[in-house]
Amino acid sequence: MSRGNFSLTAFLWAVIALLVVYPLSILVLESFRIAESAGWGIHNYLEFFQDTYYLKTFGNTLVLSTLVLLATTLFGIPLSYILARYRQRGKTLFTALILLPIVLPAYAGVFAFIIFFGKFGTLNLLLMDTGIIKAPINFIYGLHGLVFVQSLHLLPFIVLSLSAGFTTIDPSFEEAAEVEGASGFRRFITVTLPLCTPTYLAGAVIVFLWPFTDWLTPMILGQVDFLPSVAYINIAYHFTDVHRKYMGIVAVVVSSFVCIALFLLARRWVERKKYTGLSKGTTSEGRVIEPGAGIKWLSYLYTFFISALVLLIPIVLGLAAFSRRWVFEPFPTYWTLENFRVILLESPLLIRNSFVFSGIALVFGMVFGLPAAYLIVRTRVRGKDALDFVITLMLAFPGIAVGVSYLLGFWKGIPLATHWIIMPLALFARRLPYFLRMAHSSYLQLDVSLEEASEVSGVGKFRTFFYISLPLLIKGVLVGVVMFFIMAFQEISTAIFLYRGGWETLPIGIYLNWHRGMEFGIAAAMAFLMIVITFILLLIISRIGGGVLKAAWGPGGK
Amino acid sequence: MKRRMLTSAIVVMFPIMLLLASFPAEAQDKIGWVGPIYKELSESLTKGFKDYYKKTYNKDITITFLSPGGWPVCVDKVRTWGDKPDADIFLGAGAPAHEVLKKEGRIVPYKPKDWDKIPADLHGMKVKDEAGLWTCFAPWIVTNLYNEKVLKALRLPPPKTWKELLNPIYRGNIVQTLPYASGTVHEVVEILLQGFGEKEGWTYNRLLASQLARFSTGSTDTTHIVSRGEVPIGIAQPQMNAMVARRDGYPVRDLLPDKTILVPEAVALLKNAPNEAVGKIFLDWLFSMEGQKCVLEGGYFTGRTDINFSVWEKEGVTMAKHAKDALGVDNFWDLKVGFIQYDLDLATKRWDQVNRYYEYEIYRKWGELKSSLFLIEEVEGEVNAAKAKKVNVTKAESKIKEARKSFEMDGDYASARLAASQARALLAKP
Numbered sequence: 001m002s003r004g005n006f007s008l009t010a011f012l013w014a015v016i017a018l019l020v021v022y023p024l025s026i027l028v029l030e031s032f033r034i035a036e037s038a039g040w041g042i043h044n045y046l047e048f049f050q051d052t053y054y055l056k057t058f059g060n061t062l063v064l065s066t067l068v069l070l071a072t073t074l075f076g077i078p079l080s081y082i083l084a085r086y087r088q089r090g091k092t093l094f095t096a097l098i099l100l101p102i103v104l105p106a107y108a109g110v111f112a113f114i115i116f117f118g119k120f121g122t123l124n125l126l127l128m129d130t131g132i133i134k135a136p137i138n139f140i141y142g143l144h145g146l147v148f149v150q151s152l153h154l155l156p157f158i159v160l161s162l163s164a165g166f167t168t169i170d171p172s173f174e175e176a177a178e179v180e181g182a183s184g185f186r187r188f189i190t191v192t193l194p195l196c197t198p199t200y201l202a203g204a205v206i207v208f209l210w211p212f213t214d215w216l217t218p219m220i221l222g223q224v225d226f227l228p229s230v231a232y233i234n235i236a237y238h239f240t241d242v243h244r245k246y247m248g249i250v251a252v253v254v255s256s257f258v259c260i261a262l263f264l265l266a267r268r269w270v271e272r273k274k275y276t277g278l279s280k281g282t283t284s285e286g287r288v289i290e291p292g293a294g295i296k297w298l299s300y301l302y303t304f305f306i307s308a309l310v311l312l313i314p315i316v317l318g319l320a321a322f323s324r325r326w327v328f329e330p331f332p333t334y335w336t337l338e339n340f341r342v343i344l345l346e347s348p349l350l351i352r353n354s355f356v357f358s359g360i361a362l363v364f365g366m367v368f369g370l371p372a373a374y375l376i377v378r379t380r381v382r383g384k385d386a387l388d389f390v391i392t393l394m395l396a397f398p399g400i401a402v403g404v405s406y407l408l409g410f411w412k413g414i415p416l417a418t419h420w421i422i423m424p425l426a427l428f429a430r431r432l433p434y435f436l437r438m439a440h441s442s443y444l445q446l447d448v449s450l451e452e453a454s455e456v457s458g459v460g461k462f463r464t465f466f467y468i469s470l471p472l473l474i475k476g477v478l479v480g481v482v483m484f485f486i487m488a489f490q491e492i493s494t495a496i497f498l499y500r501g502g503w504e505t506l507p508i509g510i511y512l513n514w515h516r517g518m519e520f521g522i523a524a525a526m527a528f529l530m531i532v533i534t535f536i537l538l539l540i541i542s543r544i545g546g547g548v549l550k551a552a553w554g555p556g557g558k
Numbered sequence: 559m560k561r562r563m564l565t566s567a568i569v570v571m572f573p574i575m576l577l578l579a580s581f582p583a584e585a586q587d588k589i590g591w592v593g594p595i596y597k598e599l600s601e602s603l604t605k606g607f608k609d610y611y612k613k614t615y616n617k618d619i620t621i622t623f624l625s626p627g628g629w630p631v632c633v634d635k636v637r638t639w640g641d642k643p644d645a646d647i648f649l650g651a652g653a654p655a656h657e658v659l660k661k662e663g664r665i666v667p668y669k670p671k672d673w674d675k676i677p678a679d680l681h682g683m684k685v686k687d688e689a690g691l692w693t694c695f696a697p698w699i700v701t702n703l704y705n706e707k708v709l710k711a712l713r714l715p716p717p718k719t720w721k722e723l724l725n726p727i728y729r730g731n732i733v734q735t736l737p738y739a740s741g742t743v744h745e746v747v748e749i750l751l752q753g754f755g756e757k758e759g760w761t762y763n764r765l766l767a768s769q770l771a772r773f774s775t776g777s778t779d780t781t782h783i784v785s786r787g788e789v790p791i792g793i794a795q796p797q798m799n800a801m802v803a804r805r806d807g808y809p810v811r812d813l814l815p816d817k818t819i820l821v822p823e824a825v826a827l828l829k830n831a832p833n834e835a836v837g838k839i840f841l842d843w844l845f846s847m848e849g850q851k852c853v854l855e856g857g858y859f860t861g862r863t864d865i866n867f868s869v870w871e872k873e874g875v876t877m878a879k880h881a882k883d884a885l886g887v888d889n890f891w892d893l894k895v896g897f898i899q900y901d902l903d904l905a906t907k908r909w910d911q912v913n914r915y916y917e918y919e920i921y922r923k924w925g926e927l928k929s930s931l932f933l934i935e936e937v938e939g940e941v942n943a944a945k946a947k948k949v950n951v952t953k954a955e956s957k958i959k960e961a962r963k964s965f966e967m968d969g970d971y972a973s974a975r976l977a978a979s980q981a982r983a984l985l986a987k988p
Contacts, residue, residue, distance in 0.1 A: 053922050114788065115786075118788050119771070119788055119789070120708065120787050120788055121788070141772065216775065219773075219775045220775060220779075222771070222772030222773065224773060224921070224924070225922075233736070233738070233739065236627065236630065236631055236634075237628075237630050237736070237738040237739045241738075241910040241913065241914070324806070324807065325806070325807045325808055326786065327705065327707055327708075327785065327786055327787045327808060327809060328705070328707050328708050328711065328786075328787035334807070404638075407635075407638045408638065411638060411639060411640070411642070412640055412642065418644070496626055496627075497626060497635075499624075500622060500624060500644065501590070501621070501622025501623055501624060502622065512597060512625065513597065514778075514782070519597070520782060520786070
């Protein structure tokens with residue numbers, strides 16, 4: 001182990017110890033406490049595993065995760081292939097559109113879908129007004145609605161990671177397959193898709209773990225028997241019954257450990273095989289295909305269909321934002337700019353906070369994430385697996401648990417929570433795995449011999465990283481950066497526990513206004529604003545920033 | 559290489575330092591509130607108290623207001639702070655929350671100047687703590703909410719009493735949240751237990767659960783769902799919600815049910831409050847006529863007994879008219895409502911027990927509860943049909959009665975289904 005690697009490891013561990021290990025171990029310790037006594041023990045865990053209800057919710061969550069992963073994969077493969085490989089007009093726009101669901105706090109999307117697909121939502125009212133149906137159809141309340149909403153929300157993760165894979169795999173593999181006579185479809189199934197496994201799994205893990213941490217969507221859709229909802233109810237609602245709170249924490253800890261186990265399994269599977277090629281995509285675009293007319297139209301239709309579903313969210317929220325008293329009507333009838341007038345008084349601060357906190361978190365993320373990915377993939381530093389494991393732990397802990405643990409850990413002992421820096425720190429720690437996974441999987445696809453060649457030629461590790469590795473990694477890293485910023489921008493469940501007056505972010509503003517039922521218009525206006533800001537942001541990056549979208553997700557519009 | 563690392567570290571840290579420095583230094587006079595009050599009230603109070611502070615002390619004051627969620631979450635937040643609270647005032651929530659704070663020693667007594675203008679209790683509900691630990695500043699009554707536009711479209715009359723809510727015509731048209739997600743819903747469960755008797759109260763809660771479209775995520779979610787018309791009837795709503803919603807043009811109305819209680823939305827001074835002196839100034843102001851006007855303008859009713867809305871209407875307080883229209887009386891305390899005699903001590907003592915019973919026996923078994931009741935209803939219909947055809951149904955009838963008893967009184971859903979199936983079998987071969 002070189003001295004450089006050693007001090008790097010020490011630095012990373014110090015950060016992790018402070019921001020992940022310390023607060024989360026306090027949380028885990030809490031799960032061993034016995035209510036109404038000063039004692040400790042495993043009683044809570046015994047109770048958890050003996051209670052059929054908890055086991056049932058656990059099973060339900062596993063089923064939900066599987067269904068969501070299946071749905072996103074099925075819809076995501078053609079979509080990402082189209083976006084990564086086909087020449088298509090307006091691709092930048094489509095790509096940005098399909099990304100939209102993840103920039104919104106999950107609940108904003110759910111609200112839009114309830115307004116549109118709900119019992120007395122736009123669609124049902126229209127169908128009833130035209131006499132097609134008599135009684136409303138249940139489009140959304142139930143497992144089917146839950147899978148639909150969560151899949152649409154998570155589809156971008158699969159699309160992003162798969163198209164990163166499609167554009168970065170070495171074209172020579174596919175060409176070899178074609179030379180050997182494999183047809184397009186066969187080549188796709190046997191060569192292209194398997195080569196994308198590392199990036200796909202990076203997205204798939206995020207998708208699979210999501211239902212274990214999203215407590216609000218099931219509750220809004222009237223589905224209650226899912227582990228995160230039960231944990232949330234136990235932690236947040238039972239304010240006099242301390243035992244219930246501990247049980248909620250137990251639920252969080254148990255589900256986290258199961259998630260981590262699944263994640264490790266996935267990683268082991270990836271690392272057992274070799275997916276690297278000597279060159280990344282030979283052109284900056286990767287391989288681009290000009291499809292036949294029929295395929296082209298089908299792919300257009302398909303992209304359009306998914307985009308239309310996604311577009312429903314901003315359209316419905318937009319309608320709500322520019323109106324008031326939208327009650328029991330397919331479309332609003334009372335139009336006003338009042339909502340925007342109100343938020344212009346509040347939002348400059350909220351917007352600034354959102355940008356500042358997410359921006360600082362992003363700087364932290366890059367300073368920390370790149371070296372971490374380097375250490376984990378390229379070195380044999382002892383304990384690197386543990387480092388990876390601990391960082392990924394954050395992915396499996398629901399926001400509320402992180403929020404609670406940060407308050408427990410950083411209020412009395414280390415009083416970080418009294419300063420606003422806790423906000424970007426929490427965002428950084430909570431969203432770090434997203435960045436790390438992307439950088440990690442890009443590293444896996446980069447053959448080490450390129451770096452070795454550089455080092456053999458007498459260039460130091462540091463310079464090799466900047467001149468050889470980074471330029472080759474840039475696609476994966478940029479995907480990570482964009483995703484990280486977006487995820488930090490929409491984070492609410494931890495922030496809501498940590499914010500103090502003056503630190504509110506846009507998602508917190510949305511939540512607070514929604515909290516007062518009648519002010520939904522204002523909440524919708526804020527969400528609408530957030531969509532617009534993020535959308536502009538995505539387009540600006542893709543235009544000015546040297547075609548970041550292009551680099552990240554394959555060729556742009558032309 | 560080392561120098562490069564140092565440089566890049568500086569490049570990274572510099573903008574952070576700049577940003578750190580760019581946040582403004584804090585003003586000298588501060589006060590912090592934490593609690594579950596609605597945003598409209600917090601804004602009204604913020605504006606009013608800032609004006610008052612400027613006028614009286616010729617100084618600006620910085621007010622921070624934290625509302626991380628419903629009152630359970632707020633109480634828990636205070637608990638997490640321990641003996642180093644990040645606020646001075648616990649603003650809002652009814653008696654049970656303040657009784658918890660009191661029991662845990664997290665609040666200290668302070669009797670504001672016009673403390674004696676607040677009544678001590680109403681039908682057993684404490685309106686203020688005798689020692690001055692907490693005092694009600696904005697009382698309201700637990701009501702239900704309905705959307706008149708949707709009910710009209712569905713051709714349903716508004717349900718006037720608790721019993722009427724159980725009419726099958728309302729099935730799937732009612733929404734409520736969990737008693738541990740919302741203090742107001744907990745109060746409703748408690749009202750039903752105390753108003754109908756414990757056994758009958760649980761029967762009622764079971765039957766009401768079978769009428770629900772779903773459980774909402776919180777009381778404000780209920781308000782939201784009802785005012786948008788997704789589900790037309792909402793259980794357990796603060797009385798002023800309907801007043802504010804109507805003012806904003808929503809077609810909703812409150813239903814004062816036949817049995818209900820008062821909720822004394824109260825305020826308390828936190829122990830070890832960092833700005834205790836300002837906190838006391840705020841409390842004095844909150845109970846002054848000026849402060850109470852801000853409470854009303856914030857969409858809540860006023861707590862002082864010497865306030866008449868017609869007088870304030872003449873003084874130009876806009877909300878006074880809405881309050882008078884909503885309540886139908888000139889003074890909040892003149893309200894004639896079907897109050898039950900409320901046993902606060904009992905309610906506080908069995909708080910967790912009630913929540914737990916509701917969770918284990920109703921919420922967790924919600925699906926089973928509904929399918930059992932629907933089966934019983936089906937078989938009851940079959941028994942009646944057989945009766946109409948002059949078939950001898952004595953045995954089946956007693957069996958189905960047994961099923962309903964197991965369901966309603968014992969909450970034994972499996973036995974109820976078994977008895978219902980047996981009754982059906984008896985119908986097939988009498």
